Amino acid sequence: MKGQLGFLVDIDKCIGCHSCEMACKNQNQLDPEIRWRIVYPMKGNSSVPTERCFLSLACNHCEKPECMRVCPVRAYTKLENGIVFHDKNRCIGCRMCIMACPYQVPQFNSNTKKVEKCNLCAERIEQGLNPFCVDGCITDAITLINFNEFNEIKAEREIEGFPNPNITNPSVRFIPYKPGVQIRRDV
Amino acid sequence: MGEWPLILFTVLSQLVVGAVGTLWLLETLGKPLKGQAVKPLVGSLVIILGGGLLISLFHLGHPLLAFRAITNLGSSWLSREVLLFSITLVLLVLYYMKISDAEPNGRKAMGGLASLVALLALIASALVYTLPARSAWGNLYPTFFFIMTAAILGPLYVGLFLSRQEELPFNTAPLAGTAALISGIGFILYLSLLLKGTPESYQTALNLMGSASFWARAVLNWLLPAGILLAASLKKTKVNQSTLAALFLMVLIGEVLGRELFYSATVALKVAGL
Numbered sequence: 001m002k003g004q005l006g007f008l009v010d011i012d013k014c015i016g017c018h019s020c021e022m023a024c025k026n027q028n029q030l031d032p033e034i035r036w037r038i039v040y041p042m043k044g045n046s047s048v049p050t051e052r053c054f055l056s057l058a059c060n061h062c063e064k065p066e067c068m069r070v071c072p073v074r075a076y077t078k079l080e081n082g083i084v085f086h087d088k089n090r091c092i093g094c095r096m097c098i099m100a101c102p103y104q105v106p107q108f109n110s111n112t113k114k115v116e117k118c119n120l121c122a123e124r125i126e127q128g129l130n131p132f133c134v135d136g137c138i139t140d141a142i143t144l145i146n147f148n149e150f151n152e153i154k155a156e157r158e159i160e161g162f163p164n165p166n167i168t169n170p171s172v173r174f175i176p177y178k179p180g181v182q183i184r185r186d187v
Numbered sequence: 188m189g190e191w192p193l194i195l196f197t198v199l200s201q202l203v204v205g206a207v208g209t210l211w212l213l214e215t216l217g218k219p220l221k222g223q224a225v226k227p228l229v230g231s232l233v234i235i236l237g238g239g240l241l242i243s244l245f246h247l248g249h250p251l252l253a254f255r256a257i258t259n260l261g262s263s264w265l266s267r268e269v270l271l272f273s274i275t276l277v278l279l280v281l282y283y284m285k286i287s288d289a290e291p292n293g294r295k296a297m298g299g300l301a302s303l304v305a306l307l308a309l310i311a312s313a314l315v316y317t318l319p320a321r322s323a324w325g326n327l328y329p330t331f332f333f334i335m336t337a338a339i340l341g342p343l344y345v346g347l348f349l350s351r352q353e354e355l356p357f358n359t360a361p362l363a364g365t366a367a368l369i370s371g372i373g374f375i376l377y378l379s380l381l382l383k384g385t386p387e388s389y390q391t392a393l394n395l396m397g398s399a400s401f402w403a404r405a406v407l408n409w410l411l412p413a414g415i416l417l418a419a420s421l422k423k424t425k426v427n428q429s430t431l432a433a434l435f436l437m438v439l440i441g442e443v444l445g446r447e448l449f450y451s452a453t454v455a456l457k458v459a460g461l
Contacts, residue, residue: 092247162458
């Protein structure tokens with residue numbers, strides 16, 4: 001598959017259950033302290049209620065990945081399908097990518113002394129399957145998208161709490177929270 | 188406090204860059220220095236830089252695979268930094284071997300080449316940290332501060348090393364005093380830039396100013412050296428060796444404290460806000 005794969009995250013559908021996080025963690029057999037996908041509670045404001053909104057993020061497989069630029073050992077490769085692939089065998093654990101990623105995606109594994117991150121389940125994608133997090137989401141809040149074919153007009157590139165996308169042009173889009181209509185009934 | 192290998196490597200390597208540059212200036216602007224005085228100085232720089240490079244390996248998860256770190260010269264400043272400092276080390280060894288009173292011109296050229304590559308290595312080192320994800324670093328200030336560290340430590344080290352043995356063409360200590368003054372003023376401007384910047388920059392400025400290390404550094408690294416050295420320079424009195432040694436030690440401690448804060452106080456961009 002060619003193009004630029006990424007995620008569409010529907011914040012309106014996400015209920016913060018962490019199923020995506022756990023599906024990724026279990027199926028990829030990650031060490032206890034490592035999470036390739038993280039569900040962040042969003043900071044509240046007048047339009048985002050804190051108890052309701054979550055931001056589920058993994059690697060954003062950026063168009064201009066900072067991790068790949070700064071890595072001194074070429075452990076990162078941009079695949080034909082846009083996946084930013086991290087090769088653990090090349091990594092020497094310098095943690096430069098951790099410093100450079102605006103989204104705190106790469107994580108240092110203190111057991112292997114190497115960095116690791118989401119590879120967008122590259123092997124599953126080769127087989128025509130979805131990433132584990134997409135299949136694990138019980139509300140269909142995460143969708144795998146190909147940016148070459150993607151034209152959802154409700155999707156937004158920037159959302160409150162997400163670092164400036166102009167730095168790396170991340171391959172993720174968001175459907176924002178839609179405030180419900182509250183009806184006040186006089187008793 | 189988890190970045191000690193990087194703190195020590197950056198400060199020591201910058202000391203070497205400043206020292207080799209100062210030595211080259213001394214040899215270029217005045218008559219050639221005595222080989223027996225210069226040789227131990229250059230030898231000590233080889234040991235300091237070699238030691239610094241060795242210490243930096245302990246930052247890696249896999250130090251034995253460090254040789255791979257020069258495989259992304261096309262885009263990684265870390266690769267370039269490692270390569271340039273390794274070349275500097277080789278040039279310093281050649282410089283050391285070339286030092287004899289018989290042929291001062293050849294060694295002057297070697298000193299010039301070593302100074303140039305060392306300066307490029309220092310700039311590469313600063314650009315490693317010039318990252319958009321860290322708004323406190325994503326500007327020219329890492330380069331400015333790294334150069335200032337070299338400009339304060341280098342002349343003091345050379346002055347201390349040669350003060351007993353040589354009649355120098357110029358006194359190196361006021362150079363360090365001027366650099367300390369410029370560095371201090373630069374830091375005030377830097378803080379004002381951080382306070383006016385992004386929430387992460389603002390938080391970094393608060394972290395810096397709220398730390399006792401910062402104020403200790405301000406005294407040890409800027410106020411005392413600039414005051415003592417510039418006062419001596421105005422009075423046209425020469426700073427004696429024990430004062431120079433005390434100043435060098437103070438500045439070294441100040442630089443180490445400052446570098447520790449450089450790593451620990453900086454706030455990265457955060458998902459879901461600060």
